[in-house]
Amino acid sequence: MILSSDKPAWWNDQLRDECILLAKRALPNEAFGLVCRLSPGNDPEIVTFPGFSTETQFDAEAQSVIRFAYRLLATNGTVLASFHSHPNGRTSLSRRDCSLFDWARVHILLSRTNDGWTLMFHTSSSEDLHISL
Ligand SMILES: [Zn+2]
Numbered sequence: 001m002i003l004s005s006d007k008p009a010w011w012n013d014q015l016r017d018e019c020i021l022l023a024k025r026a027l028p029n030e031a032f033g034l035v036c037r038l039s040p041g042n043d044p045e046i047v048t049f050p051g052f053s054t055e056t057q058f059d060a061e062a063q064s065v066i067r068f069a070y071r072l073l074a075t076n077g078t079v080l081a082s083f084h085s086h087p088n089g090r091t092s093l094s095r096r097d098c099s100l101f102d103w104a105r106v107h108i109l110l111s112r113t114n115d116g117w118t119l120m121f122h123t124s125s126s127e128d129l130h131i132s133l
Pocket residue numbers: 056084085086093094097
């Protein structure tokens with residue numbers, strides 16, 4: 001895995017603001033979501049799932065995730081990145097966090113700092129990570 005702060009070409013301030021807002025709203029717990037193009041040519045948007053989260057972990061409701069995956073398949077959409085927050089400020093990914101690369105090559109980690117959030121773009125070096133249904 002490559003750790004980098006390089007932003008993907010599709011990244012923009014609106015997505016950044018929305019990720020930060022979701023991270024803030026979830027406090028003191030973690031937030032989780034995906035950045036998706038719901039169909040080809042659409043602007044990237046953020047998708048979140050109902051679930052369970054604590055200060056150090058999250059679980060998205062499986063049925064919602066599966067329903068979303070089939071919907072995305074039907075509209076020929078793509079998952080551009082996953083994101084989640086670390087309210088405790090941890091800047092590294094746990095082994096469990098690395099499973100998020102099953103969604104997309106890019107993972108955005110929002111780590112809480114004294115005066116806000118730091119965003120890190122983690123990019124998997126593997127080219128062939130994608131979900132097959
Ligand atoms: Zn984490």
